[in-house]
Amino acid sequence: MSWQIREAVPSDFRSLVCVDSVAEKDDGRRAQIASAISKGHCWVACDEDDPAVPVGYGCLDRSFFGEWFVPLVIVSDAHRRCGIGRKIIAHLERCSSAKKIFTSTNNSNTPMRQLLAQLGYQSSGVVENLDPGDPELIFMKVLDE
Ligand SMILES: CC(C)(COP(=O)(O)OP(=O)(O)OC[C@H]1O[C@@H](n2cnc3c(N)ncnc32)[C@H](O)[C@@H]1OP(=O)(O)O)[C@@H](O)C(=O)NCCC(=O)NCCS
Numbered sequence: 001m002s003w004q005i006r007e008a009v010p011s012d013f014r015s016l017v018c019v020d021s022v023a024e025k026d027d028g029r030r031a032q033i034a035s036a037i038s039k040g041h042c043w044v045a046c047d048e049d050d051p052a053v054p055v056g057y058g059c060l061d062r063s064f065f066g067e068w069f070v071p072l073v074i075v076s077d078a079h080r081r082c083g084i085g086r087k088i089i090a091h092l093e094r095c096s097s098a099k100k101i102f103t104s105t106n107n108s109n110t111p112m113r114q115l116l117a118q119l120g121y122q123s124s125g126v127v128e129n130l131d132p133g134d135p136e137l138i139f140m141k142v143l144d145e
Contacts, residue, residue, distance in 0.1 A: 001047050001048075001049075001082070002047070002048045002049075003045050003046065003047060003048065003055075003082075003083070003084055003087055004045070004046055004047075004048045004051060005043050005044070005045050005087060005088060005091040006043065006044060006046065006051070007040060007042070007043055007044075008036070008037045008042035008043060008044045008054070008057060009037070010037055010038070011052075012037065012042075012044055012054050012057075013033060013034060013037060015044075015053060015054045016033050016037075016042075016044070016054060016057050016074075017030060017033065018076075019054060019055060019056060019057065019074055019075070019076040020033070020057075020074045021077070032059075032071075032072070033057075036059045036061070036072075039061075041059050041060055041061045042057055042058070042059050043057065043058055043059075043060070043088065043091060043092065043095070044056065044057045045057065045058075045075070045084045045087060045088050055075065055076045055078075055079040055084065056073075056074060056075035056076060056079060056084045056085065056088055057072070057073075057074055057088070058070060058072060058073040058074075058088035058089060058091070058092050059071050059072045059073075059092075060092040060095055060096060064102045067098075067100065067101075067102050068096040068098040068100070068101045068102065069101070069102045069103065070089065070092050070101065070102070070103035071103075073085055073088055073089060073092075073103075073112070075088075080111075085111075085112075085115050086115060086118065086119065089103075089115070089116075089119055090119070093141070093143055096143070098143055098144075099142065099143055099144040100140055100141065100142050100143060100144075101140070101141050101143055102124065102138060102139065102140050103116065103121070103138075103139050104127070104136050104137060104138045104139065105136070105137055105139070106131060106134045106135070106136060106137070107126075107134055107135045107136075107137055108134050113137070116139050119141065120141055121139040121140065121141045122139065122140055122141070123137065123138070123139060124138040124139055124140035125137075125138040126138065
């Protein structure tokens with residue numbers, strides 16, 4: 001399959017809630033997705049042959065001390081390990097047109113940590129006490145050397 005990344009539109013909202021198991025249960029996550037779509041901060045991944053049906057999404061904003069930040073990258077369970085997460089993040093990096101970009105994930109999130117290592121992200125600090133016993137790790141990538 002060939003995957004395309006495009007900016008999310010309001011009609012994608014339902015699909016993104018299905019893609020994201022947290023959003024199915026969490027009002028806050030649904031509000032976060034809706035806000036990101038309305039602000040133009042959300043991009044979706046679709047099969048080129050089925051461009052109306054997102055199978056993953058990623059968000060990009062400047063919520064981290066004013067720096068470019070990727071707060072969410074989610075790929076549906078059924079489409080993981082096909083290179084979609086990598087493609088979404090690479091697209092967000094290009095969209096930022098920044099010199100550096102930040103993201104974060106829980107220490108326990110091996111898939112995301114491996115993905116970030118593969119894309120050249122470096123460790124940029126730790127925030128304790130968000131999720132008990134599972135520190136939030138901050139990562140940064142230099143985009144313009
Ligand atoms: C993290 C996530 C976005 C990765 O998406 P994905 O499309 O499956 O990732 P990719 O197929 O692009 O994988 C790229 C690389 O990441 C690493 N990776 C991805 N999933 C992995 C896993 N389960 N175990 C170990 N490494 C993994 C590998 O290095 C992989 O490269 P390879 O397949 O050539 O070995 C996906 O697992 C996900 O949606 N997780 C739940 C949401 C989440 O935790 N998001 C991150 C914080 S917001």
